[in-house]
Amino acid sequence: MSLESALDSLKRGEFVLLFDSAGRENEIDMVVAAEFITPEHIARMRQHAGGLLCVAIDHKFATSLGLKYMHEILSDSTISNKEMIMGLAPYGDHPTFSLYVNHYQTYTGITDKDRSLTIRELANIFNIENKQKKFASSFKTPGHVPLLIASKGLLTARQGHTEMSVYLAQIAELTPVTAICEMMDAETYTALSVDKAAKYAKQNGIPLIDGKELLEYAKVH
Numbered sequence: 001m002s003l004e005s006a007l008d009s010l011k012r013g014e015f016v017l018l019f020d021s022a023g024r025e026n027e028i029d030m031v032v033a034a035e036f037i038t039p040e041h042i043a044r045m046r047q048h049a050g051g052l053l054c055v056a057i058d059h060k061f062a063t064s065l066g067l068k069y070m071h072e073i074l075s076d077s078t079i080s081n082k083e084m085i086m087g088l089a090p091y092g093d094h095p096t097f098s099l100y101v102n103h104y105q106t107y108t109g110i111t112d113k114d115r116s117l118t119i120r121e122l123a124n125i126f127n128i129e130n131k132q133k134k135f136a137s138s139f140k141t142p143g144h145v146p147l148l149i150a151s152k153g154l155l156t157a158r159q160g161h162t163e164m165s166v167y168l169a170q171i172a173e174l175t176p177v178t179a180i181c182e183m184m185d186a187e188t189y190t191a192l193s194v195d196k197a198a199k200y201a202k203q204n205g206i207p208l209i210d211g212k213e214l215l216e217y218a219k220v221h
Helices: 003-011 039-048 059-064 070-075 112-127 131-138 161-171 194-204 211-220
Strands: 016-019 028-033 054-057 097-103 139-149 177-182 208-210
Touching (some): 003 211, 028 039, 054 059, 054 161, 131 139, 208 211
Parallel strands (some): 054 139
Antiparallel strands (some): 028 177
């Protein structure tokens, strides 16, 4: 499917499937714009994707919230086993993980209702003037929603699902915050293959975007 259909899907609050590349994680993520997320989205990502449900955030927005990468936080801490801190992943990128949070109005934080509330309220801060104050007063850590900080240069710096999904939201003129979840395969106990993902996409009317197409679009635009 075309990039245009994927952007239309995101604008409607519907899913897009995003493949990074065969030379990287070689994984497909379910992606939805965070501003539209509902408990139904969370339930579907749990049931049909099954990986780690995370929130990808634009770098500038993350900075305005006072967020740092988890590997930086740990490097600056008194943790004695510094060798435990991940440097580069096997596919050559640094991790984008930051804090794990819950919105203060959640109970356990893990239910479909709780996680959708946390994610939606996080996206809502984007349009608030004093972002850091609102973030600090509304969220608690540790929680059940992992935050991922997109690289400062987006696709020019890193070509992961974090950056690609935030870039998709940007060009769709949406809040640059996305909920993403890797698609797993219960038959092989590995990541879902591109062929199986394409079949799922066709059966469910969901656009499947290849990261190569997104990179080509970014070069032109």
